Amino acid sequence: MPVRRRRDIWDVAIVGGGIAGLVGALQASARGLSTVLVEAALPGGLVATVNVLEDWPSAAPESGAGLAARLAAQARLEDVSIIESRVDALLALGAGDARFELQLPGRRLRARSVLCASGARLAPLGLPGEERFHGRGWSQCAWCDGTFFRDHDVVVVGGGDSALQQALVLAPLVRSVTVAVRGQLRARHARIERASGQPNLRFAWNTVVRGLVGVDALEAVQLEQIDDGTRTELPCSGLFPFVGLLPATGWLPDTVMRDERGHVATDRDGRSSLPGLHAVGAARSGGSGDLVGAAGDAAGAIAALAQELQR
Ligand SMILES: Cc1cc2nc3c(=O)[nH]c(=O)nc-3n(C[C@H](O)[C@H](O)[C@H](O)COP(=O)(O)OP(=O)(O)OC[C@H]3O[C@@H](n4cnc5c(N)ncnc54)[C@H](O)[C@@H]3O)c2cc1C
Incomplete structure (x- = not known):
């Protein structure tokens, strides 16, 4: 040695x-x-x-x-x-x-x-103008920023461990969490179980975020349903991307x-x-x-x- x-x-x-x-x-x-x-x-x-x-x-x-x-x-x-x-x-x-x-x-x-x-x-979503919303709705730290969204609607993007971990931090604070998942959930079983038990957390399956809407701060995200290309606008104040x-x-x-x-x-x-x-x-x-x-x-x-x- x-x-x-x-x-x-x-x-x-x-x-x-x-x-x-x-x-x-x-x-x-x-x-x-x-x-x-x-x-x-x-x-x-x-x-x-x-x-x-x-x-x-x-x-x-x-x-x-x-x-x-x-x-x-x-x-x-x-x-x-x-x-x-x-x-x-x-x-x-x-x-x-x-x-x-x-x-x-x-x-x-x-x-x-x-x-x-x-x-x-953590990777960004890669949407044009994404940086404009940093600190104005866009965050990658639920623990640091979650309280700013108390009683608001937020969207978490991703189906992996980090996305669900962050969604679970947000759920007790905010009014609702939508987890936009493109494919399968890849998170640990325990986290999936806990997320499924949260009354104010819902999954948007086969869904990708295509755009961010807002003037001074985030007001909504544009979601696309992968199966048929349908686009909808989901009002929200917070976006937490965990996409790799x-x-x-x-x-x-x-x-x-x-x-x-x-x-x-x-x-x-x-x-x-x-x-x-x-x-x-x-x-x-x-x-x-x-x-x-x-x-x-x-x-x-x-x-x-x-x-x-x-x-
Ligand atoms: C939200 C989230 C939740 C997770 N939860 C779990 C969990 O519960 N259980 C689990 O097993 N895994 C979990 N993971 C996965 C886990 O985080 C990773 O597997 C692990 O962190 C990898 O550790 P690492 O030391 O290789 O890299 P990192 O954790 O990325 O650490 C790298 C360090 O290097 C520093 N660094 C980078 N570049 C430089 C440079 N040029 N000069 C000096 N320093 C530099 C960075 O500041 C950082 O501190 C989670 C991941 C995320 C994102």
Whole structure:
């Protein structure tokens, strides 16, 4: 097991402090590797605003922020250095002790290996003029913005886990939630069950949002029934789109192989096409899309990285 604790050249530099990055940091430190984690926002990533996590082993219901805070505190105790900053770019320096340089605003870090745990961000709907409604009805955080829609009608778009999780946060606050679903529901069974039991939540099946209506703020959405192309206008004050994720991998060199959507292509141990760079969680191609999978990826990748660093 390596016993180096050099901090001028880190054994492992982790980009992203979501659950994959935090678990990776704990695993790396436990293996005696000097570890730095760089996180652009608050630790927690996509689940930072999730009030109750599903399918995460814990004795009692736990929030995403709570879990992230616990893992970050534990990582600091384990001698992980956590830097609050964005990573703008990664340079591969080639062979030698410091194979990588991470470029942060006003600062550079050198490392022997890099774990890409930069995850993903929620995709917009891609409708013309969508940005005009940001903060004026359009939101992707029910927990942060839900109370602004108290006693109003809102629309959630998407049939996955995140859409239903957010719809369930909104339902007790608002007058009605319409969940517009294009195809099948893909959410966890528990969330579907709970959503189906909400009296003010209804599903609009085979439905896509085609337009947003409003002058100063959102007043309605134009819905299209996929089967027959029928269009209707549904009055609402809030729109919460959860229609997929865009990988946050723009800071990596273009030469790193990615899939068609931008996720890093890896082998089973998270190895990318660039030696010394591993990718895990929502940033890697073929990730499981859940927390347990992201944590498992990170543990596996760090075990492989530790072996490579010993050679
Ligand atoms: C609303 C919602 C609810 C969900 N609920 C559950 C659930 O209950 N149970 C479950 O198992 N899964 C759930 N998921 C899925 C889960 O969120 C993901 O599987 C998991 O977050 C992936 O973790 P990650 O660490 O790979 O990436 P992320 O969570 O995306 O974390 C990546 C981190 O990297 C940081 N970052 C990105 N780019 C940079 C950069 N250039 N420099 C520095 N930092 C950077 C980001 O700020 C972020 O904090 C949910 C997802 C959503 C959207």
